[in-house]
Amino acid sequence: MSTLINDIKLRKIINSRGEETVEVEVYLSSGSVGRFSAPSGASVGKYEAKALPDGGVDEGIKYVEDEVKPKLIGNDALNQRKLDQLLKEVDGTENFSKMGGNFSISLSIAFAKAVAEETDKPFYEHLSDEIGYNPLLPLPLGNIIEGGEHAGEGATEIQEFLTLPLDPDSVKEAVLANARVHQEAGKILSERKRDFSGGKGDEGGWVAPLNTEEALNVLEKAKNRVENRFNLNIGIGLDLAASEMWDGSVYRYRRDLDKREKDQIDFIESLTQEYDLKYIEDPLDQDAFDGFSDLNSELGNSTLICGDDLFTTNKTRIKKGIKNKSANSILIKPNQIGTLTGTVEAIEMGKENNYKLVVSHRSGETSDNSISHIGVACTEVIKTGAVGGERVSKLNELIRIEEKTNIEVSNLRC
Ligand SMILES: O=C(O)[C@@H](CO)OP(=O)(O)O
Numbered sequence: 201m202s203t204l205i206n207d208i209k210l211r212k213i214i215n216s217r218g219e220e221t222v223e224v225e226v227y228l229s230s231g232s233v234g235r236f237s238a239p240s241g242a243s244v245g246k247y248e249a250k251a252l253p254d255g256g257v258d259e260g261i262k263y264v265e266d267e268v269k270p271k272l273i274g275n276d277a278l279n280q281r282k283l284d285q286l287l288k289e290v291d292g293t294e295n296f297s298k299m300g301g302n303f304s305i306s307l308s309i310a311f312a313k314a315v316a317e318e319t320d321k322p323f324y325e326h327l328s329d330e331i332g333y334n335p336l337l338p339l340p341l342g343n344i345i346e347g348g349e350h351a352g353e354g355a356t357e358i359q360e361f362l363t364l365p366l367d368p369d370s371v372k373e374a375v376l377a378n379a380r381v382h383q384e385a386g387k388i389l390s391e392r393k394r395d396f397s398g399g400k401g402d403e404g405g406w407v408a409p410l411n412t413e414e415a416l417n418v419l420e421k422a423k424n425r426v427e428n429r430f431n432l433n434i435g436i437g438l439d440l441a442a443s444e445m446w447d448g449s450v451y452r453y454r455r456d457l458d459k460r461e462k463d464q465i466d467f468i469e470s471l472t473q474e475y476d477l478k479y480i481e482d483p484l485d486q487d488a489f490d491g492f493s494d495l496n497s498e499l500g501n502s503t504l505i506c507g508d509d510l511f512t513t514n515k516t517r518i519k520k521g522i523k524n525k526s527a528n529s530i531l532i533k534p535n536q537i538g539t540l541t542g543t544v545e546a547i548e549m550g551k552e553n554n555y556k557l558v559v560s561h562r563s564g565e566t567s568d569n570s571i572s573h574i575g576v577a578c579t580e581v582i583k584t585g586a587v588g589g590e591r592v593s594k595l596n597e598l599i600r601i602e603e604k605t606n607i608e609v610s611n612l613r614c
Protein backbone atom coordinates (compact mmCIF):
# COMPACT_ATOMS: atom_id res chain seq x y z
CA MET A 201 0.00 0.00 0.00
CA SER A 202 1.31 3.41 -0.94
CA THR A 203 -0.71 6.50 -0.19
CA LEU A 204 1.78 9.12 -1.44
CA ILE A 205 0.25 11.68 -3.78
CA ASN A 206 1.75 11.11 -7.20
CA ASP A 207 -0.31 13.37 -9.45
CA ILE A 208 -3.34 15.66 -9.47
CA LYS A 209 -5.52 16.36 -12.49
CA LEU A 210 -7.91 19.31 -12.69
CA ARG A 211 -10.56 19.76 -15.32
CA LYS A 212 -13.27 22.26 -16.09
CA ILE A 213 -16.73 20.65 -16.23
CA ILE A 214 -20.27 22.02 -15.97
CA ASN A 215 -22.84 21.76 -13.21
CA SER A 216 -26.60 21.21 -13.51
CA ARG A 217 -27.18 24.93 -14.20
CA GLY A 218 -24.64 24.79 -17.02
CA GLU A 219 -22.17 26.86 -15.00
CA GLU A 220 -18.47 26.09 -15.08
CA THR A 221 -17.06 24.16 -12.16
CA VAL A 222 -14.07 21.97 -11.38
CA GLU A 223 -13.45 18.25 -11.14
CA VAL A 224 -10.31 17.03 -9.39
CA GLU A 225 -8.57 13.65 -9.51
CA VAL A 226 -5.89 12.75 -7.00
CA TYR A 227 -3.60 9.85 -8.04
CA LEU A 228 -1.60 7.91 -5.46
CA SER A 229 1.70 6.26 -6.33
CA SER A 230 -0.06 2.88 -6.07
CA GLY A 231 -2.38 3.94 -8.90
CA SER A 232 -5.47 4.44 -6.70
CA VAL A 233 -7.49 7.51 -7.58
CA GLY A 234 -9.98 9.74 -5.76
CA ARG A 235 -12.32 12.09 -7.63
CA PHE A 236 -14.63 14.89 -6.56
CA SER A 237 -16.44 17.62 -8.45
CA ALA A 238 -17.74 20.71 -6.68
CA PRO A 239 -21.29 22.10 -6.69
CA SER A 240 -22.29 25.80 -6.41
CA GLY A 241 -25.08 27.63 -4.61
CA ALA A 242 -27.49 30.31 -5.84
CA SER A 243 -28.60 31.41 -2.37
CA VAL A 244 -25.11 31.88 -1.01
CA GLY A 245 -24.54 32.76 2.65
CA LYS A 246 -22.29 35.75 3.28
CA TYR A 247 -20.06 33.73 5.62
CA GLU A 248 -19.34 30.85 3.21
CA ALA A 249 -16.04 30.16 1.46
CA LYS A 250 -15.86 31.96 -1.88
CA ALA A 251 -16.61 29.26 -4.45
CA LEU A 252 -14.28 30.48 -7.21
CA PRO A 253 -11.60 33.12 -7.55
CA ASP A 254 -12.59 36.34 -9.37
CA GLY A 255 -11.24 34.98 -12.66
CA GLY A 256 -13.44 31.86 -12.40
CA VAL A 257 -12.50 28.23 -13.03
CA ASP A 258 -9.63 29.04 -15.42
CA GLU A 259 -7.91 31.23 -12.85
CA GLY A 260 -8.46 28.58 -10.16
CA ILE A 261 -6.95 25.84 -12.33
CA LYS A 262 -3.89 27.98 -13.08
CA TYR A 263 -3.46 28.90 -9.42
CA VAL A 264 -3.71 25.30 -8.22
CA GLU A 265 -1.40 24.01 -10.99
CA ASP A 266 1.26 26.65 -10.26
CA GLU A 267 1.01 27.29 -6.52
CA VAL A 268 -0.72 24.36 -4.84
CA LYS A 269 -0.01 21.17 -6.73
CA PRO A 270 3.81 21.32 -6.36
CA LYS A 271 3.35 21.57 -2.58
CA LEU A 272 0.98 18.57 -2.49
CA ILE A 273 2.85 16.06 -4.66
CA GLY A 274 4.84 13.61 -2.54
CA ASN A 275 2.71 14.12 0.60
CA ASP A 276 0.93 11.21 2.23
CA ALA A 277 -2.81 11.35 1.47
CA LEU A 278 -3.45 9.61 4.80
CA ASN A 279 -2.62 12.91 6.55
CA GLN A 280 -5.98 14.52 5.81
CA ARG A 281 -5.70 17.11 8.54
CA LYS A 282 -2.20 18.16 7.54
CA LEU A 283 -3.15 18.41 3.86
CA ASP A 284 -6.23 20.48 4.64
CA GLN A 285 -4.11 22.77 6.81
CA LEU A 286 -1.66 23.11 3.93
CA LEU A 287 -4.51 24.13 1.59
CA LYS A 288 -5.53 26.84 4.06
CA GLU A 289 -1.97 28.08 4.49
CA VAL A 290 -1.19 28.23 0.77
CA ASP A 291 -4.42 30.12 0.07
CA GLY A 292 -3.83 32.34 3.08
CA THR A 293 -7.28 34.00 3.10
CA GLU A 294 -10.15 33.53 5.57
CA ASN A 295 -12.56 32.28 2.90
CA PHE A 296 -10.41 30.55 0.26
CA SER A 297 -10.86 33.52 -2.06
CA LYS A 298 -7.51 33.01 -3.80
CA MET A 299 -7.92 29.36 -4.70
CA GLY A 300 -11.70 29.14 -4.52
CA GLY A 301 -13.47 26.96 -1.96
CA ASN A 302 -14.62 24.70 -4.79
CA PHE A 303 -10.97 23.88 -5.56
CA SER A 304 -9.99 23.30 -1.94
CA ILE A 305 -13.00 21.07 -1.20
CA SER A 306 -12.46 19.09 -4.40
CA LEU A 307 -8.82 18.44 -3.53
CA SER A 308 -9.65 17.68 0.09
CA ILE A 309 -12.41 15.13 -0.61
CA ALA A 310 -10.40 13.60 -3.47
CA PHE A 311 -7.50 12.89 -1.04
CA ALA A 312 -9.87 10.97 1.22
CA LYS A 313 -11.51 9.08 -1.64
CA ALA A 314 -8.12 8.04 -3.01
CA VAL A 315 -7.22 6.58 0.39
CA ALA A 316 -10.61 4.85 0.53
CA GLU A 317 -9.92 3.22 -2.82
CA GLU A 318 -6.40 2.24 -1.76
CA THR A 319 -7.73 0.60 1.42
CA ASP A 320 -10.52 -1.11 -0.54
CA LYS A 321 -13.30 0.60 1.34
CA PRO A 322 -16.34 2.53 0.16
CA PHE A 323 -15.90 6.23 1.00
CA TYR A 324 -18.51 6.10 3.80
CA GLU A 325 -16.66 3.26 5.50
CA HIS A 326 -13.32 5.07 5.29
CA LEU A 327 -14.96 8.13 6.83
CA SER A 328 -16.77 6.30 9.60
CA ASP A 329 -13.59 4.40 10.49
CA GLU A 330 -11.78 7.74 10.74
CA ILE A 331 -14.49 9.59 12.66
CA GLY A 332 -15.94 6.75 14.68
CA TYR A 333 -19.73 7.09 14.33
CA ASN A 334 -21.90 4.11 13.54
CA PRO A 335 -22.96 4.31 9.88
CA LEU A 336 -26.70 4.87 9.28
CA LEU A 337 -28.58 5.60 6.05
CA PRO A 338 -29.75 9.22 6.23
CA LEU A 339 -33.42 10.12 5.76
CA PRO A 340 -33.91 12.02 2.49
CA LEU A 341 -35.53 15.46 2.42
CA GLY A 342 -37.20 15.76 -0.99
CA ASN A 343 -37.71 19.08 -2.79
CA ILE A 344 -41.29 19.15 -4.10
CA ILE A 345 -42.07 22.83 -4.82
CA GLU A 346 -39.35 25.36 -5.43
CA GLY A 347 -39.08 29.12 -5.52
CA GLY A 348 -36.88 32.00 -4.37
CA GLU A 349 -33.44 32.19 -5.95
CA HIS A 350 -33.93 28.77 -7.54
CA ALA A 351 -36.80 29.86 -9.77
CA GLY A 352 -38.17 32.91 -11.61
CA GLU A 353 -40.14 35.91 -10.36
CA GLY A 354 -43.46 34.07 -10.76
CA ALA A 355 -42.60 31.36 -8.24
CA THR A 356 -43.14 31.14 -4.47
CA GLU A 357 -41.00 33.48 -2.37
CA ILE A 358 -40.01 30.62 -0.10
CA GLN A 359 -37.19 28.64 -1.66
CA GLU A 360 -38.03 25.03 -0.81
CA PHE A 361 -41.17 23.08 0.12
CA LEU A 362 -39.89 19.72 1.27
CA THR A 363 -41.03 16.29 2.44
CA LEU A 364 -39.27 14.06 4.96
CA PRO A 365 -40.34 10.43 5.46
CA LEU A 366 -40.05 10.04 9.23
CA ASP A 367 -39.92 6.34 10.01
CA PRO A 368 -39.51 4.39 6.78
CA ASP A 369 -38.50 0.72 6.83
CA SER A 370 -35.74 1.42 4.33
CA VAL A 371 -34.02 4.30 2.57
CA LYS A 372 -35.41 2.96 -0.68
CA GLU A 373 -38.96 3.31 0.63
CA ALA A 374 -38.17 6.89 1.67
CA VAL A 375 -36.61 7.84 -1.68
CA LEU A 376 -39.59 6.37 -3.54
CA ALA A 377 -42.00 8.16 -1.22
CA ASN A 378 -40.49 11.57 -1.99
CA ALA A 379 -40.54 10.84 -5.72
CA ARG A 380 -44.21 9.82 -5.48
CA VAL A 381 -45.12 12.98 -3.57
CA HIS A 382 -43.37 14.94 -6.33
CA GLN A 383 -45.47 13.14 -8.97
CA GLU A 384 -48.71 13.68 -7.04
CA ALA A 385 -47.93 17.37 -6.52
CA GLY A 386 -47.35 17.69 -10.27
CA LYS A 387 -50.78 16.16 -10.95
CA ILE A 388 -52.51 18.42 -8.41
CA LEU A 389 -50.85 21.52 -9.84
CA SER A 390 -51.85 20.63 -13.41
CA GLU A 391 -55.45 20.13 -12.30
CA ARG A 392 -55.82 23.31 -10.30
CA LYS A 393 -53.71 25.93 -12.08
CA ARG A 394 -54.13 26.97 -15.68
CA ASP A 395 -50.94 29.02 -15.45
CA PHE A 396 -48.84 26.03 -14.37
CA SER A 397 -46.64 24.96 -17.26
CA GLY A 398 -44.90 21.98 -15.64
CA GLY A 399 -41.71 23.97 -15.10
CA LYS A 400 -39.15 22.99 -12.48
CA GLY A 401 -36.58 24.90 -10.45
CA ASP A 402 -32.84 24.32 -10.11
CA GLU A 403 -33.30 21.33 -7.81
CA GLY A 404 -36.17 19.66 -9.68
CA GLY A 405 -39.04 20.99 -7.50
CA TRP A 406 -42.15 22.26 -9.31
CA VAL A 407 -42.30 25.98 -9.99
CA ALA A 408 -45.80 27.44 -9.74
CA PRO A 409 -47.40 30.85 -9.11
CA LEU A 410 -48.56 30.14 -5.55
CA ASN A 411 -48.43 31.93 -2.24
CA THR A 412 -46.97 30.13 0.77
CA GLU A 413 -50.23 28.60 2.04
CA GLU A 414 -51.34 27.53 -1.43
CA ALA A 415 -48.03 25.75 -1.94
CA LEU A 416 -48.30 24.08 1.47
CA ASN A 417 -51.85 22.95 0.66
CA VAL A 418 -50.68 21.30 -2.56
CA LEU A 419 -47.80 19.66 -0.71
CA GLU A 420 -50.07 18.43 2.08
CA LYS A 421 -52.60 16.97 -0.31
CA ALA A 422 -49.87 15.21 -2.31
CA LYS A 423 -48.15 13.77 0.75
CA ASN A 424 -51.48 12.63 2.26
CA ARG A 425 -52.19 10.61 -0.88
CA VAL A 426 -48.78 8.91 -0.64
CA GLU A 427 -49.05 8.37 3.12
CA ASN A 428 -52.45 6.70 2.74
CA ARG A 429 -51.54 4.59 -0.25
CA PHE A 430 -48.25 3.30 1.18
CA ASN A 431 -48.95 3.50 4.89
CA LEU A 432 -46.12 5.93 5.62
CA ASN A 433 -45.51 8.84 7.94
CA ILE A 434 -44.20 11.82 5.99
CA GLY A 435 -43.35 15.21 7.49
CA ILE A 436 -43.44 18.59 5.76
CA GLY A 437 -40.48 20.97 5.77
CA LEU A 438 -39.45 24.38 4.49
CA ASP A 439 -36.18 26.05 3.59
CA LEU A 440 -37.09 29.73 3.69
CA ALA A 441 -33.55 30.84 2.74
CA ALA A 442 -34.70 33.98 4.53
CA SER A 443 -31.44 35.92 4.07
CA GLU A 444 -32.52 36.29 0.43
CA MET A 445 -35.85 37.82 1.54
CA TRP A 446 -34.42 40.14 4.22
CA ASP A 447 -33.83 43.72 3.04
CA GLY A 448 -32.42 44.99 6.33
CA SER A 449 -35.76 45.84 7.91
CA VAL A 450 -38.41 43.45 6.55
CA TYR A 451 -38.74 40.04 4.90
CA ARG A 452 -40.05 40.74 1.41
CA TYR A 453 -42.89 38.65 -0.01
CA ARG A 454 -44.57 39.16 -3.37
CA ARG A 455 -47.81 37.29 -2.66
CA ASP A 456 -47.98 37.52 1.13
CA LEU A 457 -47.48 40.67 3.21
CA ASP A 458 -43.91 41.78 3.93
CA LYS A 459 -42.95 40.91 7.49
CA ARG A 460 -40.82 42.41 10.26
CA GLU A 461 -38.85 39.86 12.29
CA LYS A 462 -41.59 39.39 14.90
CA ASP A 463 -44.23 38.89 12.17
CA GLN A 464 -42.00 36.42 10.37
CA ILE A 465 -41.64 34.43 13.61
CA ASP A 466 -45.42 34.49 14.21
CA PHE A 467 -46.03 33.46 10.59
CA ILE A 468 -43.70 30.46 10.91
CA GLU A 469 -45.24 29.45 14.23
CA SER A 470 -48.73 29.52 12.74
CA LEU A 471 -47.60 27.55 9.65
CA THR A 472 -45.98 24.99 11.95
CA GLN A 473 -49.25 24.54 13.84
CA GLU A 474 -51.38 24.34 10.74
CA TYR A 475 -49.16 22.01 8.69
CA ASP A 476 -47.31 20.24 11.49
CA LEU A 477 -43.94 21.27 10.02
CA LYS A 478 -41.15 18.90 11.03
CA TYR A 479 -38.24 20.75 9.45
CA ILE A 480 -37.59 24.50 9.15
CA GLU A 481 -34.34 25.74 7.60
CA ASP A 482 -33.15 29.35 7.65
CA PRO A 483 -36.46 30.87 8.79
CA LEU A 484 -34.67 34.17 9.48
CA ASP A 485 -31.68 36.16 8.23
CA GLN A 486 -28.16 34.74 8.59
CA ASP A 487 -27.32 37.14 11.45
CA ALA A 488 -30.56 36.65 13.43
CA PHE A 489 -29.14 34.36 16.15
CA ASP A 490 -31.61 35.74 18.71
CA GLY A 491 -34.69 35.42 16.52
CA PHE A 492 -33.63 31.84 15.78
CA SER A 493 -33.47 31.19 19.55
CA ASP A 494 -37.03 32.47 19.99
CA LEU A 495 -38.27 30.10 17.32
CA ASN A 496 -36.18 27.23 18.62
CA SER A 497 -37.52 27.63 22.14
CA GLU A 498 -41.12 27.66 20.83
CA LEU A 499 -40.87 24.89 18.23
CA GLY A 500 -37.62 23.02 18.83
CA ASN A 501 -39.20 20.19 20.85
CA SER A 502 -41.00 18.71 17.88
CA THR A 503 -39.47 20.42 14.82
CA LEU A 504 -35.94 20.52 13.46
CA ILE A 505 -34.81 24.15 13.36
CA CYS A 506 -31.88 24.02 10.98
CA GLY A 507 -29.20 26.65 10.32
CA ASP A 508 -27.73 26.84 6.81
CA ASP A 509 -26.66 30.44 6.02
CA LEU A 510 -26.74 30.96 9.81
CA PHE A 511 -23.90 28.45 10.35
CA THR A 512 -22.26 27.98 6.92
CA THR A 513 -20.71 24.71 8.21
CA ASN A 514 -18.37 26.91 10.24
CA LYS A 515 -17.53 25.84 13.78
CA THR A 516 -17.13 29.40 15.08
CA ARG A 517 -20.66 30.25 13.99
CA ILE A 518 -21.99 26.89 15.19
CA LYS A 519 -20.43 27.54 18.61
CA LYS A 520 -22.25 30.86 18.80
CA GLY A 521 -25.52 29.16 17.82
CA ILE A 522 -25.06 26.49 20.48
CA LYS A 523 -24.42 29.13 23.14
CA ASN A 524 -27.56 31.04 22.07
CA LYS A 525 -29.67 27.87 21.63
CA SER A 526 -30.47 29.20 18.16
CA ALA A 527 -31.23 25.85 16.50
CA ASN A 528 -31.30 22.10 17.05
CA SER A 529 -29.99 21.09 13.66
CA ILE A 530 -27.12 22.03 11.31
CA LEU A 531 -26.98 21.96 7.54
CA ILE A 532 -23.67 20.55 6.34
CA LYS A 533 -22.41 21.75 2.97
CA PRO A 534 -18.75 20.80 2.49
CA ASN A 535 -18.02 23.58 -0.01
CA GLN A 536 -19.23 26.24 2.45
CA ILE A 537 -16.18 25.57 4.60
CA GLY A 538 -13.77 24.36 1.92
CA THR A 539 -12.16 21.27 3.47
CA LEU A 540 -13.21 17.82 4.65
CA THR A 541 -11.54 18.52 8.00
CA GLY A 542 -13.66 21.68 8.42
CA THR A 543 -16.76 19.69 7.47
CA VAL A 544 -16.02 16.95 10.01
CA GLU A 545 -15.27 19.52 12.74
CA ALA A 546 -18.69 21.09 12.16
CA ILE A 547 -20.32 17.65 12.34
CA GLU A 548 -18.43 16.71 15.52
CA MET A 549 -19.42 19.94 17.24
CA GLY A 550 -23.06 19.29 16.32
CA LYS A 551 -22.98 15.68 17.54
CA GLU A 552 -21.36 16.64 20.86
CA ASN A 553 -24.27 19.00 21.47
CA ASN A 554 -27.03 16.61 20.35
CA TYR A 555 -27.81 18.54 17.18
CA LYS A 556 -29.23 16.67 14.20
CA LEU A 557 -27.05 16.88 11.12
CA VAL A 558 -28.34 17.34 7.58
CA VAL A 559 -25.83 16.92 4.76
CA SER A 560 -26.87 18.91 1.71
CA HIS A 561 -26.45 19.30 -2.03
CA ARG A 562 -26.20 22.74 -3.66
CA SER A 563 -28.65 24.06 -6.24
CA GLY A 564 -26.00 23.84 -8.99
CA GLU A 565 -24.91 20.20 -8.64
CA THR A 566 -22.77 17.68 -10.46
CA SER A 567 -23.51 13.96 -10.56
CA ASP A 568 -20.90 13.34 -7.84
CA ASN A 569 -22.40 11.19 -5.08
CA SER A 570 -19.85 11.76 -2.28
CA ILE A 571 -22.37 13.56 -0.05
CA SER A 572 -24.38 10.33 0.14
CA HIS A 573 -21.31 8.71 1.71
CA ILE A 574 -20.81 11.61 4.10
CA GLY A 575 -24.47 11.19 5.06
CA VAL A 576 -24.08 7.46 5.75
CA ALA A 577 -20.95 8.08 7.81
CA CYS A 578 -22.24 10.88 9.98
CA THR A 579 -25.60 12.64 9.36
CA GLU A 580 -29.20 11.69 10.18
CA VAL A 581 -30.72 13.46 7.17
CA ILE A 582 -29.66 14.22 3.58
CA LYS A 583 -31.13 17.05 1.52
CA THR A 584 -30.60 16.28 -2.13
CA GLY A 585 -33.86 16.81 -4.01
CA ALA A 586 -36.42 14.24 -5.11
CA VAL A 587 -35.93 13.97 -8.88
CA GLY A 588 -33.43 15.05 -11.58
CA GLY A 589 -30.25 13.26 -12.71
CA GLU A 590 -27.76 15.08 -10.49
CA ARG A 591 -30.10 14.55 -7.49
CA VAL A 592 -30.98 10.89 -8.09
CA SER A 593 -27.28 10.05 -8.54
CA LYS A 594 -27.04 10.63 -4.78
CA LEU A 595 -30.37 9.01 -3.84
CA ASN A 596 -29.68 5.91 -5.92
CA GLU A 597 -26.25 5.56 -4.30
CA LEU A 598 -28.02 5.31 -0.93
CA ILE A 599 -30.23 2.55 -2.33
CA ARG A 600 -27.12 0.71 -3.56
CA ILE A 601 -25.39 1.03 -0.18
CA GLU A 602 -28.53 -0.24 1.54
CA GLU A 603 -28.71 -3.24 -0.75
CA LYS A 604 -25.04 -4.17 -0.27
CA THR A 605 -24.90 -3.80 3.52
CA ASN A 606 -26.98 -4.28 6.64
CA ILE A 607 -26.75 -0.59 7.56
CA GLU A 608 -30.05 0.62 8.97
CA VAL A 609 -31.99 3.71 8.03
CA SER A 610 -32.06 6.64 10.47
CA ASN A 611 -35.25 7.29 12.34
CA LEU A 612 -36.55 10.67 13.48
CA ARG A 613 -39.56 9.99 15.61
CA CYS A 614 -40.65 13.55 16.09
O1 LIG B 1 -30.20 26.98 0.46
C1 LIG B 1 -29.91 25.79 0.31
O2 LIG B 1 -30.07 25.01 1.25
C2 LIG B 1 -29.26 25.29 -0.94
C3 LIG B 1 -29.55 23.87 -1.31
O3 LIG B 1 -30.90 23.55 -1.32
O4 LIG B 1 -29.41 26.17 -2.02
P1 LIG B 1 -28.09 26.83 -2.64
O5 LIG B 1 -27.20 25.71 -3.06
O6 LIG B 1 -28.59 27.66 -3.79
O7 LIG B 1 -27.46 27.64 -1.56
Ligand SMILES: [Mg+2]
Pocket residue numbers: 439441481482508509
Ligand atom coordinates in the same frame (compact mmCIF):
# COMPACT_ATOMS: atom_id res chain seq x y z
MG1 LIG C 1 -30.74 26.50 2.69
